[in-house]
Amino acid sequence: MAESLVLKGGRVLDATGERTADVVVVDGRIAAVGADLDADRTLDAGGCVVAPGLVDLHAHLRQPGREEAETVESGSRCAALGGFTAVVAMPNTTPAIDSAAVVREVQDLGRTALCAVHPSGAITVDRAGEVLAPMGEMADLGVRLFTDDGTGVQDDLLMRRAMEYAVGLPHDVVLAQHCENGRLAAGGHMHEGEWSSRLGIAGQPHAAEEAMVARDIALARLTGARIHMQHMSTAGSVAMIAEARASGLAVSAEATPHHMLLTHAECASFDPVFKVNPPLRTAADVDAVRAGVVAGTLDVIATDHAPHTQDTKDEPFDQAPPGMLGLEFALGVALAVLDLPLAEVLARMSWRPAAVVGLEDQGGPVEAGRPANLCVIDPAASWTVEPGATASRSRNIPYVGRTLTGRVRHTISAGEPVVVDGAAQR
Numbered sequence: 001m002a003e004s005l006v007l008k009g010g011r012v013l014d015a016t017g018e019r020t021a022d023v024v025v026v027d028g029r030i031a032a033v034g035a036d037l038d039a040d041r042t043l044d045a046g047g048c049v050v051a052p053g054l055v056d057l058h059a060h061l062r063q064p065g066r067e068e069a070e071t072v073e074s075g076s077r078c079a080a081l082g083g084f085t086a087v088v089a090m091p092n093t094t095p096a097i098d099s100a101a102v103v104r105e106v107q108d109l110g111r112t113a114l115c116a117v118h119p120s121g122a123i124t125v126d127r128a129g130e131v132l133a134p135m136g137e138m139a140d141l142g143v144r145l146f147t148d149d150g151t152g153v154q155d156d157l158l159m160r161r162a163m164e165y166a167v168g169l170p171h172d173v174v175l176a177q178h179c180e181n182g183r184l185a186a187g188g189h190m191h192e193g194e195w196s197s198r199l200g201i202a203g204q205p206h207a208a209e210e211a212m213v214a215r216d217i218a219l220a221r222l223t224g225a226r227i228h229m230q231h232m233s234t235a236g237s238v239a240m241i242a243e244a245r246a247s248g249l250a251v252s253a254e255a256t257p258h259h260m261l262l263t264h265a266e267c268a269s270f271d272p273v274f275k276v277n278p279p280l281r282t283a284a285d286v287d288a289v290r291a292g293v294v295a296g297t298l299d300v301i302a303t304d305h306a307p308h309t310q311d312t313k314d315e316p317f318d319q320a321p322p323g324m325l326g327l328e329f330a331l332g333v334a335l336a337v338l339d340l341p342l343a344e345v346l347a348r349m350s351w352r353p354a355a356v357v358g359l360e361d362q363g364g365p366v367e368a369g370r371p372a373n374l375c376v377i378d379p380a381a382s383w384t385v386e387p388g389a390t391a392s393r394s395r396n397i398p399y400v401g402r403t404l405t406g407r408v409r410h411t412i413s414a415g416e417p418v419v420v421d422g423a424a425q426r
């Protein structure tokens with residue numbers, strides 16, 4: 001008989017509401033929710049919220065191929081520490097996740113991870129933007145999100161064909177886009193504006209993102225495909241998505257923690273830790289991204305956790321790779337910057353993203369019989385990010401010295417207490 005576990009003294013919060021209750025977990029499932037419950041092992045949830053585990057639709061776990069920066073195991077440890085019980089792994093690995101064989105490889109690596117790991121699949125072979133990848137074969141293995149992330153699909157007609165292919169599949173899949181027009185963004189290393197001029201660093205204009213957002217909205221209207229806009233960073237993008245949703249289009253969209261907090265002024269340090277795609281934008285854009293999340297236009301908060309080794313981030317700004325860590329900081333940033341009730345933040349970090357990719361064992365109500373994917377959060381705790389304070393193999397944390405709100409106390413993944421009192425258990 002498996003050891004039973006009780007999360008004791010917390011407030012249970014899920015999409016159905018909030019109540020004070022203990023939660024008992026046995027054998028991977030929630031066995032009971034109620035008052036004064038006991039079990040073999042007790043985890044204190046006093047002062048905390050017990051919620052469905054968080055779900056990240058956008059994490060770079062770097063395996064296969066860039067294990068010096070991250071592995072499925074180390075990335076899943078970051079996820080668990082951040083309260084996530086499921087992540088969608090991006091396909092810009094080496095080789096790319098563009099075939100059934102590589103999907104199986106990442107799924108196999110995920111079996112021993114500290115959270116559920118769901119590979120995404122590439123839209124085009126090798127993410128090269130020329131030939132459609134076998135999305136049907138990957139969907140047969142359970143892949144539900146396709147993207148060429150790291151680059152956008154540039155060819156308008158190929159993107160139309162990808163949407164038509166997706167609509168014809170027997171599975172309900174979503175096409176996610178890294179919205180960046182390659183010609184408009186070419187050569188740019190930060191946002192094109194006041195700071196890029198002052199610093200003498202070539203920029204990427206708002207229009208590089210917005211041109212592809214506009215195109216994909218038009219193509220989704222044409223084809224009926226379900227689309228998902230990754231890491232939205234401009235006020236203009238948020239406005240277009242609001243209009244598309246109001247007109248009934250099936251479009252979901254992400255905000256990242258960094259685009260909700262940081263502006264292009266950070267690049268004045270010339271520190272490549274602040275180099276990311278899409279780039280950190282203006283204060284007005286940050287305000288628009290936050291407002292978009294509050295309004296539900298940006299209905300998903302996703303990390304775009306993008307580990308890069310210290311030696312690559314030690315290169316000059318214009319040579320260093322773009323990307324920053326996020327899994328361990330996302331909830332703390334969201335709670336610090338968003339004027340939203342906790343339940344609404346959790347909607348955008350758990351049950352809404354779970355729905356976008358159809359994860360039935362994630363994000364659901366905390367009730368007896370359900371799979372035990374849970375996080376226990378102290379919403380009042382405030383903490384300051386220390387340099388190097390991450391379980392990642394990389395160290396590119398853009399929040400060092402900042403004070404965040406809300407800390408993960410425990411994470412239960414498939415019934416296993418993978419994080420207890422803020423410490424990873426393996």
Ligand SMILES: NC(=O)N[C@@H](CC(=O)O)C(=O)O
Nearest residue numbers: 060149150276277306322323
């Ligand atoms: N966001 C980034 O700046 N980098 C990502 C790729 C991506 O998300 O586009 C990476 O893989 O490092």
Ligand SMILES: [Zn+2]
Nearest residue numbers: 149150178277
């Ligand atoms: Zn991207």
Ligand SMILES: [Zn+2]
Nearest residue numbers: 090149150304
């Ligand atoms: Zn990404």
